[in-house]
Amino acid sequence: MADSCQLSHCYNPIRMSLKFQIEATSGSARAGRLLTPHGEIETPVFMPVGTVASVKGVPQDILEELGVQILLGNTYHLYLRPGVDTVRRMGGLHRFMAWPRAILTDSGGFQVFSLNELRKVSEEGVTFRSHLDGSSHFFSPERAMEIQIGLGADIIMAFDECTEFPADRTRTQASMEMTLRWAERSKKYFEEHKSEAPWAGSGHVGTGALGCPVGPSSRGFCADGSNPTGQKSGLRPEGQPRAAVPTWSEVVPTIVNQTQSLFGIVQGGMDRELRRESAERTVEIGFPGYAIGGLSVGEPRELTREIIESTLEHLPADKPRYVMGVGTPEEIVEYASLGVDMMDCVLPTRAARHGLLFTSEGKVSIKQARYAQDQGPLDANCACRVCQRYSRAYLRHLYASNEVLAQVLNTVHNLSFYLDTMRRVRHSIQLGETSRFLSSVRSRPKP
């Protein structure tokens, strides 16, 4: 199917608001474009995690500058704080967090299942207690859809059960079956309510929160410190107060027929046969994109790779394929080479906060005393704003002194490294040199 799509526009037949086009292939890898109600995403793409409507420590204009085209938000966290009602009243997540580009929300399933002692699962759904205050809550497929529709991400995820690892075949199959039933319920609710996103109908395709153009050809609002009126700094002229941030309808042309898109999730544990069955039956239900869930749950990395590779065979080539919660820089390159289009992971941002930095020469633990007087940049091959300006000595000092700026700069660098890695993967696919690029990544020093 990929071949027939290579030179033509392969629009998604199910959801008009999500268009996926494969532009080039190299082996199993593909480079494509995903058009969402909030702009275009070049795939393969790495999605930084903005748990509670913020990529920890990084202002939105810097994310734009880094070339982030889509962010991931966590439904569980956003549901607890600030709450879906608040986000909906504020016009949805994009507007609430002033992020004009695309957003994907997970279903809350993974976080809820991570609560362990605090949850109770039934066919109907999951009862769980908040990690914040112990209060009791209930997520069902329908409720997870209702919440995600209220948050208003461009891509939302079916409510699934993330099967624990290890699990025997009986347990894995039962869990997979429930995920399939929940997928049907998710889709049914979604189809009936998909026009209810806070922004649905206002149609701000490719337009920034305040009327600035966004997308690959633009760095978007605030990237250069400007706003639509061209102001850069200084107080407003007196007598011209601004009562509120402009609403969507004030600043964007109306484009109709824009809705969210719902992706299905393949489960099936570490059993290739169950994964195949889960994939086939999820595809039968029919979604505009498919995720492989239930990985990175403690299994060996070689097994992760095997499951991804074998599951991909059973997913339609003309739909975006998303592997949830992976991985290291080497892994995301590997998975892209297998034909994965979308990935997300807290690793670059969480590691940054612990002083663990990814570079072209391998990992750097910036807290080490050996960097205390190291005048060199963090990564001599990196052109990010951190590597261009600051020395390892300064980054080490900030970390050792527990300065907040350490977290900000470390996160900016790690995200830049991940996004640059993905840009290079994409470029190598376009050149048909994926396998050569992959070997160069595999041969990176492991300090």
Next chain:
Amino acid sequence: MADSCQLSHCYNPIRMSLKFQIEATSGSARAGRLLTPHGEIETPVFMPVGTVASVKGVPQDILEELGVQILLGNTYHLYLRPGVDTVRRMGGLHRFMAWPRAILTDSGGFQVFSLNELRKVSEEGVTFRSHLDGSSHFFSPERAMEIQIGLGADIIMAFDECTEFPADRTRTQASMEMTLRWAERSKKYFEEHKSEAPWAGSGHVGTGALGCPVGPSSRGFCADGSNPTGQKSGLRPEGQPRAAVPTWSEVVPTIVNQTQSLFGIVQGGMDRELRRESAERTVEIGFPGYAIGGLSVGEPRELTREIIESTLEHLPADKPRYVMGVGTPEEIVEYASLGVDMMDCVLPTRAARHGLLFTSEGKVSIKQARYAQDQGPLDANCACRVCQRYSRAYLRHLYASNEVLAQVLNTVHNLSFYLDTMRRVRHSIQLGETSRFLSSVRSRPKP
């Protein structure tokens, strides 16, 4: 003296590297320019505090964008971490923290005297214990100079005793006398070693850390995400690694005769007569600028103002006058109207971290539930990047969720507010309308 300087260049006769020029006066207030080895400062100026070589949470390029022309570093903190030897080996504080514009360091006196139980004062100097690990250290006027020369700020401060409040006249006078003796020792050591700053002789006037122009007409390196080679993002072309951040000498033309400048500090507690004596005798010793220290130590604000006003009468009009450790937005306007040229305070940055934000409508405690669904900008009259992009609801959410971005954005706004306030003061002085501007500030709502 100010009058005779108004239309001509009033160069400092003592230190060739610090030039102060008064351009306009309005009542007692003056607008001027201070030329340092690292660029020009428009006065009156507010100096943000970057305690340990970082304005907590704010990247240097954003400080440049905000128009920060001079930062304050704390000698006591920098001495403990990363240590003066490290900073000197890294080429001085500017290069270490990648800040190409001017820096002022305090003498360490105020912090050391704040240690209370952990210090012991003698004529020779102060023995104190580190707040970090309890280790014992000794600061004398000579040692404070040696450290500040090693750090390499453009303006450094004489080692003084900050008299506690309240203090009786005998104690205040004795303390003032010791500060005068320490001022002489500070000056003597400084004159003998002033050419030993890490950058002295390399003469990088007005040139950024990586060879980019800085100053009022330029936003400097990284403000637009570019570097001198025009790169914006992405990895370097392979085969062109960069071994280290370029050294000063690689990127800047050599301009000789650039040294640091040492300011004297007036003490004398809350006694106007002792303040007069301290001012006169400090001026007799002779410095290119004078600070009023020992304020903001617990005295009523009206007393602070009285002491500042009466002390200013005894300081030469053609030298910069610096009041240390003040104040609220209203106070800095007030003090500038009295003829103060330089001020610094942790208030905007520290308050920001506690969710206390300064606006044209008065203070806002962003943690309050009343802002949870407030779509308006923090300050409708502010054009800073925070007010232009984010809503009060989002800022409240970030603070309530303990997100690091709250600290970053709140600090950026508060600093922007302080710097804008000072720009407006300066403008009102140039227009000769200081008293009118002052009344408008005094009549601000106090929520």
